[in-house]
Amino acid sequence: MTRPERSRMGRWRDQALALGWLVLIWNLLWGDFTWGNLAGGLLVGGAVLVFFPLPPVTFGGRLRPRALLVFAVRFVTELVAASAHVARIAVQPGCRPRGAIIAVRLRVRTDLNLALTAEAISLVPGTLILEVDRDTGTLYMHVLDVRGPADLVENRARVLEVERRIVRALGSAAEVRRVEADPAEKENHP
Numbered sequence: 001m002t003r004p005e006r007s008r009m010g011r012w013r014d015q016a017l018a019l020g021w022l023v024l025i026w027n028l029l030w031g032d033f034t035w036g037n038l039a040g041g042l043l044v045g046g047a048v049l050v051f052f053p054l055p056p057v058t059f060g061g062r063l064r065p066r067a068l069l070v071f072a073v074r075f076v077t078e079l080v081a082a083s084a085h086v087a088r089i090a091v092q093p094g095c096r097p098r099g100a101i102i103a104v105r106l107r108v109r110t111d112l113n114l115a116l117t118a119e120a121i122s123l124v125p126g127t128l129i130l131e132v133d134r135d136t137g138t139l140y141m142h143v144l145d146v147r148g149p150a151d152l153v154e155n156r157a158r159v160l161e162v163e164r165r166i167v168r169a170l171g172s173a174a175e176v177r178r179v180e181a182d183p184a185e186k187e188n189h190p
Contacts (some may be wrong), residue, residue, distance in 0.1 A: 067169040109137030
């Protein structure tokens with residue numbers, strides 16, 4: 001098989017996988033797996049893929065189950081701790097938390113890493129991704145309950161640690177070396 005044929009087959013495979021996920025989500029949203037919902041999911045999913053094509057996201061990494069488990073456990077731990085912190089702020093009488101907008105430049109600038117890191121950060125209460133600059137690999141995010149510059153440094157370090165765990169779980173060997181070398185630390189400090 002020639003290189004263009006392999007590339008074309010890869011795109012068709014990616015489109016088929018995306019269609020399968022869209023059909024599954026369609027059926028889950030309806031809450032009932034019927035032939036009508038399956039046909040409707042195929043029609044809607046096909047229309048989405050035809051009229052709203054997404055750029056291809058390449059995966060050049062390797063799945064590391066142990067690192068993925070470490071990421072999942074740490075993510076759930078941070079999720080619970082941040083939820084308790086935000087709940088305490090919400091019910092504490094007279095508490096007026098200060099927020100801040102910070103920029104964090106990621107070390108691995110692939111679309112997949114940007115998307116996964118941004119999603120993992122946004123899912124944790126108290127943080128919200130406002131914008132992603134694909135060209136520079138920078139996440140602009142709002143953080144809650146900032147008391148001083150030390151909190152800003154801590155939030156930047158937390159984002160870089162989330163990126164490190166994601167890259168360890170899903171990145172290529174070169175990407176893992178890049179996050180382990182940690183060259184972006186100096187760029188991210190105020």
